[in-house]
Amino acid sequence: MSYNRRMASLRAAVDVVIFAVRERRLSVLLVKRGVPPFRGRWAIPGGFLREDEGLEAAARRELNEETGLTASFLEQLATFGAPGRDPRGRVLSVCYFALLPAGNTAVPAPGGDAAQAAWFDVRKLPDLAFDHGDIFEYALQRLRWKLEWTTVGFGLVPKRFTLTELQQAFEAVLGRAADKRNFRRKVLGLGVLAATREQKREGLARPARLYEFSAQRFEKLRERGVLFPF
Amino acid sequence: MSYNRRMASLRAAVDVVIFAVRERRLSVLLVKRGVPPFRGRWAIPGGFLREDEGLEAAARRELNEETGLTASFLEQLATFGAPGRDPRGRVLSVCYFALLPAGNTAVPAPGGDAAQAAWFDVRKLPDLAFDHGDIFEYALQRLRWKLEWTTVGFGLVPKRFTLTELQQAFEAVLGRAADKRNFRRKVLGLGVLAATREQKREGLARPARLYEFSAQRFEKLRERGVLFPF
């Protein structure tokens, strides 16, 4: 048996599952493939890793090419590498997941090999190319998990936001309604929000106070070993 | 700018951080490199991915080559791919972490490029080759996290085990003592343990009852949406 048999040819793709809350619905950005294989099928945006490019840098580049925007959260998800997953040959897909703040989610012009880009409600996804259905499921599971146990949730919302907006983002991801009073108590009780003096009109009624996520306070608490469960 | 510039040469390694509890200490299996680069330095066991080999299959193969054993738990950790991390060229390392049950942890004969293999207490690690120090830190963090929030802990213990053995495994990983009564209440309260009729002598005193992890009960509860926090 040939030990350490060298692989004939290996490529690495970096794919990014991009989530955002749009009109109170958790949405994911997909691109329609303009070239084979799977031409005409929807896929998770991504592309091949370049020489001398770090993995996270590649993910940020793809994200920027697809959306023109910068993510408020970006994290590696997992690597998918089943031998038959890409008909062109052996391709490892290093997957990331990204959050965009609500509001910055105009339908972007497609870049690269994509014929079209569009946002889809996560509950109404088309069949995806390659093994991207699996990747998406994994990403969604991870997002929900992290939303409940970490502070990623603040990445779904603009820099300044009302508590109602934040709550709606949580509800959109988790798919269930939360109690307004309990939600506010919990989120304010974390001690990582700073109230601003500004307000925002939501509809034609009483204006709501705008809050900011305070990275300083967050770090201070984390250094003391405070956990952040939602 | 050349779009989708093809990489000159890319290889993928699969590395496995192998944990076990030995003599009440959380330990990691390391190999001493017998060839450059980093010859003579300790490293996380691993090797190059083969053609037509799945990622998890490669991890299991490496594990078996290094230890001759089968893991009770194996999960992908993350992929490390900074451009300069391997002086031989661009190498992505798809990392896994594995648990071995206590008892099956004889010091293994080294395989492959390794000159030597040995278990190290996680609190007394030598400097590691490549970026393996980072990989190890990440693995340890993940293990601790999963131990508290999932049922991975049962992978640290033989098929049949006493509650004291299980508690010692938890204490070894988390680095703090737990209350015996609370621990037993919690773990039995999960409803996933089955008492056997057998007993085990621990020292020269009263024998302890042996328990088994019941996969059936676990699945039954998980289907009902029961979470498993430790």
Place this chain on the structure above:
DNA sequence: TCAAAAGTGTTTCGGGTACACCCATGT
């Protein structure tokens, strides 16, 4: 009878959840 480890209940505390009304604003 002693040494060694197994085994067992109760109380207290804090966080989570359920629940309904008044307030500020513009029309």
Place this chain on the structure above:
DNA sequence: ACATGGGTGTACCCGAAACACTTTTGA
């Protein structure tokens, strides 16, 4: 005055944590 969304407090429940003694076994 009314429509719209913003904002607030209390009671109950359950799981987590603290805490010490009795039992079984073999030497």
